[in-house]
Amino acid sequence: MTELSEQEMRAAITARDRTCDGRFFYGVITTGVFCRPSCATRPARAENLRFFLDAESALAAGFRPCKRCRPAEPAPGLSKLIEVARYIETHAEERLTLNKLAKQADLSPSRFQRVFKAAFGVSPKAYQDSVRMKRCKLALKEGDNVTGAIYSAGYGSVSRVYGEQLRSIGMTPRAYRSSGAGETIAYICRDTALGSMMIGATERGVCFVQFGEDANILFEQLRAEFPKARLNVSSAQDAPELDTWIEALDAHISQGAPRPDLPLDLRGTAFQIKVWRFLLSVRDGDVISYGEVAAGIEKPKAVRAVASACAANRIGVLVPCHRVLRGNGSIGGYRWGLARKRALLDAERSRKADSL
Numbered sequence: 001m002t003e004l005s006e007q008e009m010r011a012a013i014t015a016r017d018r019t020c021d022g023r024f025f026y027g028v029i030t031t032g033v034f035c036r037p038s039c040a041t042r043p044a045r046a047e048n049l050r051f052f053l054d055a056e057s058a059l060a061a062g063f064r065p066c067k068r069c070r071p072a073e074p075a076p077g078l079s080k081l082i083e084v085a086r087y088i089e090t091h092a093e094e095r096l097t098l099n100k101l102a103k104q105a106d107l108s109p110s111r112f113q114r115v116f117k118a119a120f121g122v123s124p125k126a127y128q129d130s131v132r133m134k135r136c137k138l139a140l141k142e143g144d145n146v147t148g149a150i151y152s153a154g155y156g157s158v159s160r161v162y163g164e165q166l167r168s169i170g171m172t173p174r175a176y177r178s179s180g181a182g183e184t185i186a187y188i189c190r191d192t193a194l195g196s197m198m199i200g201a202t203e204r205g206v207c208f209v210q211f212g213e214d215a216n217i218l219f220e221q222l223r224a225e226f227p228k229a230r231l232n233v234s235s236a237q238d239a240p241e242l243d244t245w246i247e248a249l250d251a252h253i254s255q256g257a258p259r260p261d262l263p264l265d266l267r268g269t270a271f272q273i274k275v276w277r278f279l280l281s282v283r284d285g286d287v288i289s290y291g292e293v294a295a296g297i298e299k300p301k302a303v304r305a306v307a308s309a310c311a312a313n314r315i316g317v318l319v320p321c322h323r324v325l326r327g328n329g330s331i332g333g334y335r336w337g338l339a340r341k342r343a344l345l346d347a348e349r350s351r352k353a354d355s356l
């Protein structure tokens, strides 16, 4: 890696650029303290900064390590953090303290908390919760009774799982378990400009639009979402509308025809449905941030819950979760891959430009 110029180092400090951590350190002569480029402390006056390529040189020059960014502790590599994340996954049923996890990464608890969050987007605690949540979901699908599933997933009490946690699943365990039970879902698959696409519909409307490598994988996804439903491949006499719908949706995706306005069967929590309905109001060619969606449904603080609801969308394109970007304008995530999100947004942007 080439050395950074002084100008680049100053820019990195102004931007608190995490990617420059470990590449250099800076000391502030007025305080006698030295920091990593990403440190959150108030930046000092430009003429008071001194630059060092390693922490040892800063220490040798008489600077003390900052208590906040702890520049004298080794910066953990991503592989170390992934190791800890795997450990959380295999020990999700245990009570894992921040101290214990931090020790594995050779970091102080507060610093471990910060770098873990920077690497994975969630705190170690939230990560553990989501692992257990996934297990609980799986156990429920395999037919455990609700209480058994909750205990085998490591939740201490039934009330806890019925509380805040469960909203991320979308339904209460009892409702989830019967997901699709007694219902028939007709499905159809075809190749589009975005790869294989499968549409599934109940008698109320479209409940599934997903993209993937091939029809078998998509069928597995449909089966996983609605394990108890009877799945019927669409034949013209059973579900003639599906043929028309997939034709229209493919024409939209592959040839830029208008987005068809199909009946939807939205299934989720009241909150998720509120988010998905709101997304239906975002116009073709427009984009919106997670924060704006949260404000739009009058839950301005629920930005992360909005992001989870977008990620949980089962009806791609028709519920246009691809139009939601991060607050800083970066593209954010997409359940069916960023390449597809970009392709959809590019097509919509150019259609909008054409129509102006």
Ligand SMILES: [Zn+2]
Binding pocket: 034, 035, 036, 039, 040, 041, 066, 067, 068, 069, 070
């Ligand atoms: Zn600092």
